[in-house]
Amino acid sequence: MAATPEDLFVPASGTAPPALAELRFGALGVGQLKPLSADPALLFAEIEARVQAAAQLLEFAPVVLDLSALQPLPAAPAVRALLDAVHAAGLRPVGLASADEATAALARELDLPLFAKFRAQREVAAAIVVAAQSAVEPAREPVPTEVAARAPGQHHAEPVRSGQRLYARGTDLTVAAMVGHGAEVIADGSIHLYGVLRGRALAGARGDASARIYCQNFQAELIAIAGQYRVFEEPAADLHGHAVQAWLEGDKLMVAALH
Amino acid sequence: MAEIIVVTSGKGGVGKTTTSASVAVGLARRGKRVVVIDFDVGLRNLDLIMGCERRVVYDFVNVIQGECTLKQALIKDKRLDNLFVLAASQTRDKDALTKEGVEGVLNGLKEMDFEYIVCDSPAGIEKGAFLAMYFADRAVVVVNPEVSSVRDSDRILGLLASKTRHAETGERVVAQHLLLTRYNPERVVRGDMMSIADVQEILGLDVLGVVPESDTVLAGSNAGTPVILDPASQAGQAYDDAVARLLGESVPMRFTDALKKGFLTRLFGG
Numbered sequence: 410m411a412a413t414p415e416d417l418f419v420p421a422s423g424t425a426p427p428a429l430a431e432l433r434f435g436a437l438g439v440g441q442l443k444p445l446s447a448d449p450a451l452l453f454a455e456i457e458a459r460v461q462a463a464a465q466l467l468e469f470a471p472v473v474l475d476l477s478a479l480q481p482l483p484a485a486p487a488v489r490a491l492l493d494a495v496h497a498a499g500l501r502p503v504g505l506a507s508a509d510e511a512t513a514a515l516a517r518e519l520d521l522p523l524f525a526k527f528r529a530q531r532e533v534a535a536a537i538v539v540a541a542q543s544a545v546e547p548a549r550e551p552v553p554t555e556v557a558a559r560a561p562g563q564h565h566a567e568p569v570r571s572g573q574r575l576y577a578r579g580t581d582l583t584v585a586a587m588v589g590h591g592a593e594v595i596a597d598g599s600i601h602l603y604g605v606l607r608g609r610a611l612a613g614a615r616g617d618a619s620a621r622i623y624c625q626n627f628q629a630e631l632i633a634i635a636g637q638y639r640v641f642e643e644p645a646a647d648l649h650g651h652a653v654q655a656w657l658e659g660d661k662l663m664v665a666a667l668h
Numbered sequence: 669m670a671e672i673i674v675v676t677s678g679k680g681g682v683g684k685t686t687t688s689a690s691v692a693v694g695l696a697r698r699g700k701r702v703v704v705i706d707f708d709v710g711l712r713n714l715d716l717i718m719g720c721e722r723r724v725v726y727d728f729v730n731v732i733q734g735e736c737t738l739k740q741a742l743i744k745d746k747r748l749d750n751l752f753v754l755a756a757s758q759t760r761d762k763d764a765l766t767k768e769g770v771e772g773v774l775n776g777l778k779e780m781d782f783e784y785i786v787c788d789s790p791a792g793i794e795k796g797a798f799l800a801m802y803f804a805d806r807a808v809v810v811v812n813p814e815v816s817s818v819r820d821s822d823r824i825l826g827l828l829a830s831k832t833r834h835a836e837t838g839e840r841v842v843a844q845h846l847l848l849t850r851y852n853p854e855r856v857v858r859g860d861m862m863s864i865a866d867v868q869e870i871l872g873l874d875v876l877g878v879v880p881e882s883d884t885v886l887a888g889s890n891a892g893t894p895v896i897l898d899p900a901s902q903a904g905q906a907y908d909d910a911v912a913r914l915l916g917e918s919v920p921m922r923f924t925d926a927l928k929k930g931f932l933t934r935l936f937g938g
Binding site for chain 2: 567568569572589605
């Protein structure tokens with residue numbers, strides 16, 4: 410049990426035929442989607458099922474398309490069809506992962522940004538990757554101002570019961586009710602709980618080590634910040650039932666009563 | 669307009685069918701037109717508790733599959749003529765139930781001017797339990813004073829808040845009632861059973877009623893007489909109180925005794 414972003418992805422249920430695409434999330438919260446089939450209809454069905462299975466996590470999630478598994482590389486109209494399928498299935502394709510010159514050319518043709526950070530897995534010669542990186546650099550520079558915009562926190566007023574999972578993507582989470590045994594509250598930012606916490610709370614789910622957990626009445630099974638977790642097998646005498654906050658000091662997860 | 673009440677719990681063996689039978693009888697005794705449906709396809713029990721097992725000709729699945737009319741499948745109670753039972757099929761499995769089929773039967777019952785439709789849910793959270801709760805207006809969640817039952821009830825309460833028709837359309841919420849059964853005040857005092865307060869605190873809900881553990885429940889089940897019909901039984905009286913509260917009456921709690929120290933308090937030193 411760790412709070413790495415990969416763990417948050419819930420695969421499509423059932424014993425369906427082998428997956429037609431791979432989907433993983435990195436530290437930025439932008440997904441990398443690697444289609445293993447060039448058929449838009451198949452891709453749509455696959456992704457739609459996954460989005461349905463975890464709508465809270467995946468709906469409208471930004472993804473970068475990694476075409477490295479498709480041989481030969483599809484032409485621009487075929488890639489456009491794939492992008493439309495991904496969009497229709499509920500994800501939001503924002504660009505292509507760069508692997509080689511051909512993908513870079515494709516990106517230019519489709520007028521799509523190229524993401525060098527999301528290196529496609531079949532990396533060719535290092536020289537080409539470097540070239541691709543330098544090609545995007547000018548475009549990346551003016552962006553940062555927008556990142557500073559503050560995402561509104563997510564608020565929840567109903568009890569979070571056993572088996573339920575609440576996820577605040579890219580922001581803080583406030584719950585003004587109890588979190589039951591076996592329930593999970595997860596946020597990319599901090600978590601604020603004004604009811605009893607008996608289940609699990611995972612803050613900084615995408616690696617934000619400055620995230621904190623505040624809780625009015627602490628009886629948790631497990632808490633985690635940026636993947637550092639602590640299990641409370643026995644009720645902690647000095648914390649149980651008290652108002653508590655948790656934060657990271659380096660790699661160490663600190664938990665202390667609030668006075 | 670009929671109100672659909674699901675009796676559910678998640679965990680098995682906590683008293684769902686006993687509760688369904690007694691709630692249905694209690695409502696009918698107060699003059700309401702009531703039908704109680706067994707959703708436990710393949711493990712038919714409600715007919716035994718209601719004492720009509722030898723009169724089951726057609727069942728719920730027969731109606732869904734169009735093999736008989738709803739009227740043919742309804743079994744009239746021998747004691748109360750405004751109470752009917754729709755039995756489950758013993759020879760099919762839960763896949764015989766479909767959302768459309770269940771909705772069709774419920775709509776048919778509404779057209780027959782029933783005031784209350786009580787749905788006896790199977791244990792678990794699979795198809796049968798899902799369909800039993802899906803169309804509900806209210807839920808009676810049966811819970812025993814022990815940790816696994818309380819946790820399963822918590823799960824069910826979460827599903828009621830998200831996986832029902834009312835939750836999906838967002839028109840209204842399914843009213844949730846907690847019914848604590850097999851309660852033994854002496855064992856609570858000894859500290860080996862959870863108290864009413866413990867259960868209410870963990871689930872964040874007040875109880876609709878508390879039914880004491882009683883031999884009369886088993887005796888009634890075996891005789892095909894719902895325990896609510898036994899005037900000497902404390903469990904029967906507690907069920908009658910719960911039905912009164914379900915109808916909005918204010919009735920004080922009985923048979924619960926004053927409690928000194930609960931299970932959690934003992935465990936964690938409160």
